[in-house]
Amino acid sequence: MFTEELKAFRRLGFRHVLLQALNFASVIASGLMIWKGLGLITNSESPIVVVLSGSMEPAFYRGDLLFLTNPAAERYHNGDITVYKVPGADIPIVHRVLETHDGKSRGSSPVVQRLLTKGDNNEVNDIELYRGLDYLERKHIVGKVRGFLPYIGYVTIAMNDFPQLKYALLGGLGLLALVQRE
Amino acid sequence: MARKKTANGAAQDISTATTSTDSIPSPPSPDRPPGPLSLPPLPGPREVVKVNNYSTTELKNACDDAVKRYLSRPELFQQNHQHTDVRLALGWLSVFVAGGTGLYGYKVEFEQSKPVVWVGLILYMLLTFTQTLYSYFIEGDIVFVGKRKTFSKRIITERITLSSRTIPVSSSSSNSTPITPPQYSLSLSYVRSTSANKSLLAKGKTQARAPYSRFFDAEGGMDGDAFERWVGEVVEEGMGGLPASKES
Numbered sequence: 001m002f003t004e005e006l007k008a009f010r011r012l013g014f015r016h017v018l019l020q021a022l023n024f025a026s027v028i029a030s031g032l033m034i035w036k037g038l039g040l041i042t043n044s045e046s047p048i049v050v051v052l053s054g055s056m057e058p059a060f061y062r063g064d065l066l067f068l069t070n071p072a073a074e075r076y077h078n079g080d081i082t083v084y085k086v087p088g089a090d091i092p093i094v095h096r097v098l099e100t101h102d103g104k105s106r107g108s109s110p111v112v113q114r115l116l117t118k119g120d121n122n123e124v125n126d127i128e129l130y131r132g133l134d135y136l137e138r139k140h141i142v143g144k145v146r147g148f149l150p151y152i153g154y155v156t157i158a159m160n161d162f163p164q165l166k167y168a169l170l171g172g173l174g175l176l177a178l179v180q181r182e
Numbered sequence: 183m184a185r186k187k188t189a190n191g192a193a194q195d196i197s198t199a200t201t202s203t204d205s206i207p208s209p210p211s212p213d214r215p216p217g218p219l220s221l222p223p224l225p226g227p228r229e230v231v232k233v234n235n236y237s238t239t240e241l242k243n244a245c246d247d248a249v250k251r252y253l254s255r256p257e258l259f260q261q262n263h264q265h266t267d268v269r270l271a272l273g274w275l276s277v278f279v280a281g282g283t284g285l286y287g288y289k290v291e292f293e294q295s296k297p298v299v300w301v302g303l304i305l306y307m308l309l310t311f312t313q314t315l316y317s318y319f320i321e322g323d324i325v326f327v328g329k330r331k332t333f334s335k336r337i338i339t340e341r342i343t344l345s346s347r348t349i350p351v352s353s354s355s356s357n358s359t360p361i362t363p364p365q366y367s368l369s370l371s372y373v374r375s376t377s378a379n380k381s382l383l384a385k386g387k388t389q390a391r392a393p394y395s396r397f398f399d400a401e402g403g404m405d406g407d408a409f410e411r412w413v414g415e416v417v418e419e420g421m422g423g424l425p426a427s428k429e430s
Contacts, residue, residue, distance in 0.1 A: 032284045
């Protein structure tokens with residue numbers, strides 16, 4: 001299957017190989033830049049996340065895709081669904097804000113708040129999950145949920161549980177970009 | 183179909199295609215460097231090129247590659263890779279900028295990384311935009327830019343530029359007009375001058391088109407000899423001299 005393509009590469013020379021490799025690399029680069037640009041515009045480190053647990057049922061189920069924004073000047077209120085990351089923990093958690101305690105805005109941060117969260121489907125609030133902290137601060141919040149898409153997140157879950165899928169997908173994409181000429 | 187006005191017999195007169203601009207008549211034969219048709223074909227079996235007949239992109243790419251291979255033979259023109267190099271340079275630079283920005287964003291915490299990531303993003307967008315503009319406006323349809331220096335009494339410099347595009351299948355509204363198959367349109371501009379461009383010897387612009395079916399068989403194999411002959415004729419016509427044959 002690849003003999004035709006390999007022959008073509010040898011025939012067309014080094015520049016051609018560089019051009020085809022550039023095709024592949026620029027697809028990856030543009031995807032990366034779109035992700036970073038989205039993060040900058042939404043002021044959120046990870047503007048699209050996947051729900052992994054069932055602690056927010058019946059609002060969100062495992063496998064839902066969530067869209068977040070984190071405007072620096074906006075105060076969060078009770079009832080907002082936020083995604084936060086406790087320092088020392090790898091994975092962010094998506095739960096609802098239970099209590100907010102507002103402070104006066106200081107120089108560096110426009111909004112000063114202390115928050116307590118709880119998952120809708122949990123019995124108790126999240127103090128246990130805070131790893132020693134008594135409350136969350138604004139800097140721990142990744143963003144507030146603005147919208148969601150059901151089921152789509154299962155693709156990411158599958159790729160995390162079966163890493164071979166990730167490599168297969170990347171490999172397939174790479175092959176396609178290398179042998180196709182626009 | 184473009185019809186060429188052939189000159190009245192004399193080999194010195196230029197035959198011009200209907201789309202060509204004014205051509206300066208070339209001097210008598212001794213001063214004219216050899217054209218591609220006068221070269222013998224390369225020895226050894228030709229590598230078979232096989233493409234998907236139904237994709238005009240593949241057909242055009244195969245023809246473009248054949249043009250480049252044919253005209254960059256040592257006795258013919260030396261290819262100028264400027265357009266390709268600019269595209270490669272801008273493209274790879276933008277990839278590295280993107281990679282660097284991504285790596286920086288990964289290592290450094292989000293709030294602190296924001297200024298640098300902004301810079302990287304803006305730089306990436308500028309590079310991509312510049313590359314797109316260059317490809318669209320400056321490079322355009324060009325597939326081959328070549329130069330040759332020959333020495334006969336004085337140093338003669340020739341510059342040739344070829345562009346190509348696919349003329350798609352024309353859909354006809356009336357039943358009487360036959361549908362033309364996809365065609366390969368080759369445009370050529372040629373300049374011959376003495377050393378340091380002090381005096382212009384010949385200048386020509388030619389355009390020719392031929393249906394892909396003339397060069398590709400039913401399985402998609404390319405008839406390299408026929409294609410090279412056709413390209414040779416177009417180039418010779420642009421160089422001034424042999425009148426090109428009418429296309430089918």
